[in-house]
Amino acid sequence: MPGALAGLKVIEMVGLGxxxxxxxxxxxxxxxxxRIDRPGAAGALGLPPQYDVAARGRRSLAIDLRKPGAVDAVLDLVARADVLIEGFRPxxxxxxxxGPDVCLARQPRLVYGRMTGWGQSGPLAHAAxxxxNYIALSGALQAIGRAxxxxxxxxxxxGDYGGGAMLLAFGVLAALYEAQRSGRGQVVDAAMTDGAALLSAMFYGLKAAGAWRNERGTNLLDSGAHFYDTYRCADGKYVAVGAIEPQFHAELLARLGLDAAEFKRPLDPAQWPQYKARLAAVFATRSRDAWCAVLEGSDACFAPVLDWDEAPRHPHNVARGTFVEIGGVVQPAPAPRFSRSEAPTxxxxxxxxxxxxxxxxGWGIDAQRIAALRDAGAI
Structure with missing residues (x-):
C-alpha cells in the first residue's frame, strides 16, 4: 500500500529535535x-545514520548553500514541492x-512549516x-514531579515532540486542507511553548475550577492519588496503576485482596497518603510479573512498567506490531493505523x-546543472 500521504512532496531543511x-x-x-543536509553532516548526536531513527524513510540531498547555484537549485525543488519544513531560529x-516570501513566490500553494521553541515573534523569539526551557515557560514543567x-x-x-513535532504536523496538514479550497499556501508558525501550553488545556481548566493545585504530587494525575501512581514490587521493578473510576478502583482492591472498607473516601486527598502506603506495602510482597498474572488484562487499569528492551517483546505490542526492526534497529512502527491506507515499512x-x-x-534538475553544482563543490 502507498500510505495515506502518497503523492505529497515535502522538503525538510534538516535540523534537530x-x-x-x-x-x-x-x-x-x-x-x-x-532532506536538505549539509555536506559531511554527522547523524543525530554524532551517531551512525542507522541509529538516527527519526531520519528514517527519507532520501538525503547534501548541498552547500554557500556555493554558486545551490540556493537556486533548492528553489527549483521548492517549485515542485507541496510542503517545506524548517526548524531554525527566526x-x-x-x-x-x-525565506517564506521567496519560496511562496516560486510555489504559491506551498505550506511553509516553521518549528521553533519560542515562536516567530515575541521578546524571546531569538533566544537559544x-x-x-519551553515547557517551563508554558507551565507544564512546574506540574511534573513528586510532592x-x-x-x-x-x-x-x-516540548520537542508532543508540543512541537505533533503540532507542526497538525498545522501542516491543516494548511494543506485549506490550500485545497483557497489555492494558496501559507506559513505555519509552530512554537513549542504554544504547543506545550495547548497540551495543558485540561489542567488550566481544572485549576480555574479549583480542582487542581499548583503543588506537585498532590493532585489526581500527578502521583498525588493512590489510584494513579507507580509502585515498587518485590523484585525492584515497578507497576503502573490508573484505577480512577469507582468500578475500576473496586476491581483493583478486590484483586489485591484488600477490603474496600479500608478505602472509604478514595477521592479525598487527605486520605491519599495512607491509602498509598497500604498499596505500596501490598505491591512490595510480590514480583512485578507475579502481579501481572493477577492484574494484567483486567479492569483494574494496570500495566507493568517496561524498559526499552522489554516493551518490544510484550505480547500486546507483538500482536499489534507496535515495534519493527529496520536496519538492525528495533524502533516504533508507523502510527496511527488506517483501514485502507496502510503505512509501508x-x-x-x-x-x-x-x-x-x-x-x-528525480525532481527535474537537468544533468548540466547537476554537473555545474558538482564542479562548484555544492554537492
Missing amino acids: PAPLCAMLLADHGAEVI GVMERLGL GHDI GEAPVPPLNYV PAAPVAAGHDSEAVLR
Missing part, C-alpha cells in the same frame, strides 16, 4: 520527503535566501533554548548526501 520527527511522521505515511532561512521534590523533565516528550535512515544526484534528477 521536533522538525525531523514531524518529517518522519509524514514520510511514514507515504509522503516523499527530501531569520535564518531568510538569510539563506530561502531547549525543550526543558516536595523538584520538577522532573519528562524527557523531551512534551519505512526505509532505514541514510547518511547525509546519500541520494544527492538522484534527488536532483
Whole structure:
C-alpha cells in the first residue's frame, strides 16, 4: 500500500529535535520527503545514520548553500514541492535566501512549516533554548514531579515532540486542507511553548475550577492519588496503576485482596497518603510479573512498567506490531493505523548526501546543472 500521504512532496531543511520527527511522521505515511543536509553532516548526536531513527524513510540531498547555484537549485525543488519544513531560529532561512516570501513566490500553494521553541515573534523569539526551557515557560514543567521534590523533565516528550513535532504536523496538514479550497499556501508558525501550553488545556481548566493545585504530587494525575501512581514490587521493578473510576478502583482492591472498607473516601486527598502506603506495602510482597498474572488484562487499569528492551517483546505490542526492526534497529512502527491506507515499512535512515544526484534528477534538475553544482563543490 502507498500510505495515506502518497503523492505529497515535502522538503525538510534538516535540523534537530521536533522538525525531523514531524518529517518522519509524514514520510511514514507515504509522503516523499527530501532532506536538505549539509555536506559531511554527522547523524543525530554524532551517531551512525542507522541509529538516527527519526531520519528514517527519507532520501538525503547534501548541498552547500554557500556555493554558486545551490540556493537556486533548492528553489527549483521548492517549485515542485507541496510542503517545506524548517526548524531554525527566526531569520535564518531568510538569510539563506530561502525565506517564506521567496519560496511562496516560486510555489504559491506551498505550506511553509516553521518549528521553533519560542515562536516567530515575541521578546524571546531569538533566544537559544531547549525543550526543558519551553515547557517551563508554558507551565507544564512546574506540574511534573513528586510532592516536595523538584520538577522532573519528562524527557523531551512534551516540548520537542508532543508540543512541537505533533503540532507542526497538525498545522501542516491543516494548511494543506485549506490550500485545497483557497489555492494558496501559507506559513505555519509552530512554537513549542504554544504547543506545550495547548497540551495543558485540561489542567488550566481544572485549576480555574479549583480542582487542581499548583503543588506537585498532590493532585489526581500527578502521583498525588493512590489510584494513579507507580509502585515498587518485590523484585525492584515497578507497576503502573490508573484505577480512577469507582468500578475500576473496586476491581483493583478486590484483586489485591484488600477490603474496600479500608478505602472509604478514595477521592479525598487527605486520605491519599495512607491509602498509598497500604498499596505500596501490598505491591512490595510480590514480583512485578507475579502481579501481572493477577492484574494484567483486567479492569483494574494496570500495566507493568517496561524498559526499552522489554516493551518490544510484550505480547500486546507483538500482536499489534507496535515495534519493527529496520536496519538492525528495533524502533516504533508507523502510527496511527488506517483501514485502507496502510503505512509501508519505512526505509532505514541514510547518511547525509546519500541520494544527492538522484534527488536532483528525480525532481527535474537537468544533468548540466547537476554537473555545474558538482564542479562548484555544492554537492
